[in-house]
Each structure stands twice: as C-alpha cells, then as structure tokens.
Amino acid sequence: MEHTVNAAKCMKCGKITYPTHFYCPACGSTDFGAVAVEGEGTLLTFTRAYTLPLDYEDLYLTLGIVEMDQGIRATGQLDIDEPATGIRVLASVGPVRDVDGRTVYGLKFRAV
Amino acid sequence: MLDQLEAALRPPKLEMAPYPAKHILLANGETLVVRPASMDEADVLLEIIDPLKTLDRDFYDIVSARLYAELLGWKRHRVRNEYCLVGVINGELAGIVNGRMFDEHHGISYHTLALKRGLRIGAHLFASKMEHHIEYLGQDEVWIVAESPIGHRRWMIEYPLQQKFSIQHELGGAPSWVLTRETYFKARPRLVTGTRPVPEELLACSHPIRKPDLRTMLVQIGDTLEAKL
Amino acid sequence: MRDVAIIGASTTQFGRAQWSLLKLMAEAAHGAITNADLGGRKIDAVYVANMGSARNNRQAGIASALVDRMNLYPAAADTVENGPASGASAVKNGFLAVASGMCDLVLVAGGERMREVNNIEATEFVSFLSHRYAEYIYGITLPALAGMFARLWMNKYGVTSEHLAMVAIKNHSNAMLNPNAHIKMPITMEGILHSPDAEMNNPYIAEPLRFFDCCPVSDGAAAVLLAPAEMAGEFTKKPVIISGFGQATDTQAVHERPDPTVLTAVQIAARKAFDMAGLKPRDISLAELHDAFTILEIAQSEQVGFFPEGTGHIALEKGETQIAGKLPINTSGGLKAKGHPVGATGVSQIVELVFQLRGEAGKRQVKNPKHGFALNFGGFGNNVVATILTKGA
Numbered sequence A: 001m002e003h004t005v006n007a008a009k010c011m012k013c014g015k016i017t018y019p020t021h022f023y024c025p026a027c028g029s030t031d032f033g034a035v036a037v038e039g040e041g042t043l044l045t046f047t048r049a050y051t052l053p054l055d056y057e058d059l060y061l062t063l064g065i066v067e068m069d070q071g072i073r074a075t076g077q078l079d080i081d082e083p084a085t086g087i088r089v090l091a092s093v094g095p096v097r098d099v100d101g102r103t104v105y106g107l108k109f110r111a112v
Numbered sequence B: 001m002l003d004q005l006e007a008a009l010r011p012p013k014l015e016m017a018p019y020p021a022k023h024i025l026l027a028n029g030e031t032l033v034v035r036p037a038s039m040d041e042a043d044v045l046l047e048i049i050d051p052l053k054t055l056d057r058d059f060y061d062i063v064s065a066r067l068y069a070e071l072l073g074w075k076r077h078r079v080r081n082e083y084c085l086v087g088v089i090n091g092e093l094a095g096i097v098n099g100r101m102f103d104e105h106h107g108i109s110y111h112t113l114a115l116k117r118g119l120r121i122g123a124h125l126f127a128s129k130m131e132h133h134i135e136y137l138g139q140d141e142v143w144i145v146a147e148s149p150i151g152h153r154r155w156m157i158e159y160p161l162q163q164k165f166s167i168q169h170e171l172g173g174a175p176s177w178v179l180t181r182e183t184y185f186k187a188r189p190r191l192v193t194g195t196r197p198v199p200e201e202l203l204a205c206s207h208p209i210r211k212p213d214l215r216t217m218l219v220q221i222g223d224t225l226e227a228k229l
Numbered sequence C: 001m002r003d004v005a006i007i008g009a010s011t012t013q014f015g016r017a018q019w020s021l022l023k024l025m026a027e028a029a030h031g032a033i034t035n036a037d038l039g040g041r042k043i044d045a046v047y048v049a050n051m052g053s054a055r056n057n058r059q060a061g062i063a064s065a066l067v068d069r070m071n072l073y074p075a076a077a078d079t080v081e082n083g084p085a086s087g088a089s090a091v092k093n094g095f096l097a098v099a100s101g102m103c104d105l106v107l108v109a110g111g112e113r114m115r116e117v118n119n120i121e122a123t124e125f126v127s128f129l130s131h132r133y134a135e136y137i138y139g140i141t142l143p144a145l146a147g148m149f150a151r152l153w154m155n156k157y158g159v160t161s162e163h164l165a166m167v168a169i170k171n172h173s174n175a176m177l178n179p180n181a182h183i184k185m186p187i188t189m190e191g192i193l194h195s196p197d198a199e200m201n202n203p204y205i206a207e208p209l210r211f212f213d214c215c216p217v218s219d220g221a222a223a224v225l226l227a228p229a230e231m232a233g234e235f236t237k238k239p240v241i242i243s244g245f246g247q248a249t250d251t252q253a254v255h256e257r258p259d260p261t262v263l264t265a266v267q268i269a270a271r272k273a274f275d276m277a278g279l280k281p282r283d284i285s286l287a288e289l290h291d292a293f294t295i296l297e298i299a300q301s302e303q304v305g306f307f308p309e310g311t312g313h314i315a316l317e318k319g320e321t322q323i324a325g326k327l328p329i330n331t332s333g334g335l336k337a338k339g340h341p342v343g344a345t346g347v348s349q350i351v352e353l354v355f356q357l358r359g360e361a362g363k364r365q366v367k368n369p370k371h372g373f374a375l376n377f378g379g380f381g382n383n384v385v386a387t388i389l390t391k392g393a
C-alpha cells in the first residue's frame, strides 16, 4: 500500500497548512483538499533524542523540522548521519513508529 | 592446610589480573575512586547491602539479595574467579559491581548496585566492570543480563549489546546479551572514563570502607515504592 | 469583579512520594487550609490540577476523589487539565470563581504522582502533549522539542552550553535552600561540562540538551486557599493579592510557528498579566519561570519582558537572576531542581511567591519583595499562564 502524509490546501485562498486545522488560518474557510507533503526542503533544526519511548530499541532518534519548498514546515525523522542546519533534504514516507503493535508511517528525510 | 573436603568444595581458580584503581570527578564536584575490593572487605559490604534486600524499588531488592549471596560465595570460596569493584567517595561506599571469569575468554557480569543516586555512579561502575573484563582480564566477551528496565536501557541499548540467546546466563538461566571486544572499543570513548593512577592520599582515603548513613541511603534510593493510603 | 487574596499556601516535599496521589494532595490542601484561620467556615469549591491520574494512578475524577478523601462535601469540585500548566490554570479558575462573587472560599490543589510508573513511561505520557499526527508518531518527546528549540536559540543569540549549565547550577544551589525540593545536590561546571568525566556524568538527552539541562520526574502536591480580598483580614494577617493573570495559546505543532524561537503565547500571557496588574516588568521583585529545560528559563526571561531580546543569558552570566541579584529567578530551585510533578508545578510556583512575599522563605528569602511573577508553560508553549502576586497591605 502507498502511504502519504497529507497537508490541507484551502479551496478558497490556496494556502497550504500542515497539520490540518478546521478553519483556514488565512481566510477562515472550512473547505480543504489534500496535498501530499513531498519534495525537497531545508533543514531548520534537529536533535538526536536519546530518551525514547519503550517501543524504540534505538540508541537515539534523529528528529528535525524541515522548511519544505512547498511553503510549509514539517517535523519528521532524519535518516542523516551528520545533520547540519541549512542542508537540503528530500522527503519520503516510511515506517516511523510502532503504536500498539501496528506500524505507523510518516515523513522521513534524507540528505540530497 | 585446608582439609581435603574443603579443598574439594572450592572451585578451581584461573589466574586473574588485578584491576588498577582510577578516579572520576562527579557532577557534584566529588571524586569517586573505583578500586577492587579485597576479600577482607566482604563483611562490611555485606553489612551495607543487607537492609536493601527488602527494598522494593527499581529491583533493588532482587539485585541486593543476589549480590549478597554472591559476595558471601566469594568470601567463603564457593565461586570461581569472582571479583568485586567498589566506588568510594571520601571513604564512603557509593556503589558495587561484581562479576567473574567463566573461562579465560568469557566473562560473566553479575550485578551493578548504586547506593548514591543521581550521579550516574552505576553507569560509571558498569563501564569499569566492562573495562576490567576486556582490558585487564583480556577477555573476548562478557555475558550480561539486566534485571531492571533501567538496566536494560543503560546497558543493552546504550552500549549497545548484542543478543546471544544461545547462551544461558548464570542468573536464572536468562538468555544472555553480550559485549564483545569490538563493541567495547567502539563504546569506550563515550562511556569509559577515569584517570590513573590514583594519587596516594586519595587512594588511602578509600580505605577502610565507611558505611553510608542508613537513613540517607534509604531516602536517596526511595524507601518504599508502594503507595500507602 | 472582586479582588482575590491568597490566604493559605502549602506544598509537600517533592521527589518520590511515599503516599498515594490523593494523600499527597490532601496533605498539601490541609497545609493550605490550616495556614489560614477559617473559624469553622466551609470551603465552597475545589479546583484540582492534574494531568495523568487516570493513566498513571488509575484514578479518574480526581477532584471528586479529593473532596471525598478529605471529607469536604458538598463543595463543588472540578478537575482542571492544561498539561504542565494545569496548576496555574486551576488557580485562575479559582480566582474567577471568587472574583465573580459566586464563591467565597476556594481551595486549589495541584498534584501529580508520576513515579508510580517508570521514567520512560513518564516521559512517554508527557509526550502525549505533542501533536499526535504531526509530532508524536515520530517519537517526539518534550525533551526532543526542547532540544530543537535550544539549537535554534543558541545559534541565533550565541548562547552556549555553559550558559545552560549556569541555569542548572544556580537552580540546584537554590534548591539546596528549599527543604521541599526534589534534588538537593550541588553541581559544578567542571563536573557537568569541563572535566573529561563530564561526558559520562552528563550525557545527552536531546542534543544539545544534556541530563542536567532537564527537570527530573517528580511526585508532589501544592495548594492555595483563596478568599475575597475584602474578607482576607478575617482569615490571615498576611494576605497576598492576585493582581494579574494572563493566558494565551499557540500552535500545537511547534514547526507551525512563524518563528519557532518566538514563544508568542508567553509574550501575550505576560503582557495581559502586566496590563491587568497595572505593572511593568521592572516592578517585579522575583519570578518563578518554567525551566523544565534550562534553555526555557533564558528564553522566557526575555519573552516575558524582563530582559531585552538576546540578553537573557547575559543577565544570567552577570548573576542578576541569583537570589541576591537584581531579579531573582527560580528561588525555589525551579522545575529543574525543586522538581516537576506536572499538575502541581503551577500551584507550587505560586506557593513559592506567597512564601517570598510573606517573608517566610527562610534561607532563600529575597529582600523585601513586593510583586512576584510566575510563568506556567503548558505543552511546548502552546498554552501559557502568567500570574502576578502582590504583597497585601
């Protein structure tokens, strides 16, 4: 199955928001269409987090916030050994966590 | 001369290299001396951990009770090649680790017990124990199990250890995790610290071992886990 | 609206509780009640601040349970949940009940018993505060959000790990003077940052934040008793007036904020509180800020208006935020060392200000304080409550 992560595009004013809100932050409309969070972006900040929830068996997770060229920002996992702020990254969708034994899919970024 | 029966009851020994003492500066500015305990110190160690055997928090009870038995076995020569390292601050006992040589190439890690909390003393002592097996006893691998979730995080995930479930660990036959020379040397810069040699006055300060104040120790460790109504 | 006074304040020892959550909260509440002289008058309403009793302690409806445990029927009782800012939110609700004239005597108790579960589960439970689909599923925890925030802040303003350590050292040393603090242990710059052993003493939790940049997981409870200011004299000789409140919200996902280093809810909440009290930041004698992570004390000290942008760490460096400094911050030890039982924290910040304003803070007493400021930070700054207290006449 194809997994995607969707942002919301306002049908009235065209603003893209991620995550989704009930009212459009720009015009207040409630009418949205889905657009995939995808493509390239720039790494804004990141951390290697060592104290992890019990369902992770990793020493640490690399997490970051990316400014997407689409004009939104997104939080996700980084598959990057030595991240640095300002580097260019590419988004993809993959398994990010096991919640109650079910695999959850989300954004993963790698360097380009 | 040992009588014949007693001699027969004592497991045969392998040669064991000594662990050279080191000192570590702790977060609060105090100095932790890590050194081997001698067998004539077994009594004071037993006395100190005795009240922890019923402390039902973070598995202090099971770890203390087993450690108690192991130290007794060591003192009475019923365990083969057991050693015990202590962490001492200003003469006061702050933590204990122990283990033994299974054979020349394989080590068995027994227990890690921190008596003073919040200073990563347990983590420092566990690292010293691994250092002993790999660098001073010259072994190829150490078999390890964790009895507590904290232990699992600290050792299995942080080093990280590999599974070697084909081997049963002595502690209840639980499947073993293993630290190899390779993992050890990879983790060493991150996890193994300390300075050698220990200045003579400092080393002298770590003898004889003083008992921590019982109340302070129990409050530190958290004297009860069960909620009282 | 009537003016509202705090006529009683109390806290339990923070740390690892020997008691059930209800008993903890009852002890704090009892302390606040007996701190005032009620002459047999009954409490009209109870507000209880708590975040996780149903999950961690298997007790839901904690406000009703507390009324029962204490035997305060038929007082009205409500639980207030606003994450780590539940405490100040509950005080705000108590304030509104009295100010409106609906109630005279209102008890506000905040409590949390997080250590009934292990540390990893406690961190996981707090991470439920993050956005479920845009943050939580990635393994985001509060320390991780704070780490990403710290990196941005440090790059922008030239704040170093030493500055972060200075916050921790100051707050640990304040906590040594607070008998109710969780962590009463000094720490040194050498031991946590500069010696070759420091890497191991103070490992990373979420880069660039280390172990000693993070608050501990604590149990504890705190309580205050509120009454109309005009009646306060009947109950206590030393009333403390609630002179300002402000609250604001912000985006749940941190990445959505136009500039993630700007804590808009902090700025708005503080401004509203100052406006209501008719005060300026320079009028404040001491502040309790929400230093769940050391970086937050520096950031908040600027964004509530105490120091100009980008200079919080410089004021810290100069010692201005120490107990004897110009603006003492976190005399109690802060969340960093006093401890952070999430539901109790906001109430306990207010309790510290009350002790200080009444001149009862013992060895950590600030000289002649007149106005105290507290900032309680919910989520990662998406729901913030600021409170200003003023010494009564």
Ligand SMILES: CC(C)(COP(=O)(O)OP(=O)(O)OC[C@H]1O[C@@H](n2cnc3c(N)ncnc32)[C@H](O)[C@@H]1OP(=O)(O)O)[C@@H](O)C(=O)NCCC(=O)NCCS
Pocket: A051, B058, B059, B060, B063, B111, B112, B113, B114, B115, B116, B117, B118, B119, B120, B121, B122, B123, B124, B145, B146, B147, B148, B150, B151, B152, B154, C119, C203, C205, C211, C216, C217
């Ligand atoms: C496991 C043990 C040896 C660890 O000791 P230690 O390294 O000295 O740990 P500290 O006492 O400094 O840890 C203090 C706290 O910081 C936490 N901590 C330590 N290192 C940490 C890190 N790298 N990241 C996050 N938290 C950490 C610990 O969980 C502990 O939390 P708590 O006191 O709030 O529960 C000790 O807890 C102990 O003796 N436990 C009982 C016996 C036991 O379980 N032994 C291990 C058997 S395998």
Ligand SMILES: [Zn+2]
Pocket: A010, A011, A012, A013, A014, A015, A024, A025, A026, A027, A028, A029
């Ligand atoms: Zn719109």
